[in-house]
Amino acid sequence: MTQRDRDYSEKRDFIRMNIETAITLTQGDHCYEATCLDLSSTGMQVVAATDLQMGDKVQVHIPSEHSELKGLDAETEVVRVGQHEDGRQSLGLAILSMK
Template sequence: MSQGERDYSEKRDFIRMRIETTVVLLQEDQRIEALCLDLSSTGMQLEAPSSLKMGDKVRVLIPSEHSELKGLDAQTEVVRVQALDDGRQSLGLAILAMV
């Protein structure tokens, strides 16, 4: 399946929630604060001051504001990278597993 077909399929099959919240990316010994723009059951879109590449594995933490609810902790893979004008990256991450 081509990336274009996959993008179209994902738009039909999965609801994306716009959330715009701060998240933490963990990769090896790096800790990067990023902005999550949207989230679905299979992935998320972020903007981050990073230099990640396609295929990189990244752990994503979204803390919960409520003590009764566990935050999101997911192992992800970078599936889309776009450089932004301000030196940050727009990232598409596929969720591989919930930790």
């Protein structure tokens, strides 16, 4: 399946939830504060001041606002990178596994 086929398939098969919430990205010893714009069962769109590249593996932590619920922790891979004029990156992250 090509990336274009996958993009089309995701639009049909996976609901994207607009969440716009603060998250933490961790790659090795580097931690970045970021904003998750949307989330689906297979990935997320994130904006952050990072210098990540396609294929980089990144740990994502989305905290819970409810004390009874654990936040989301996931291992992801960068599958799309866009540059903003202010130096931030728009990142497409594919979820590889949940912890």
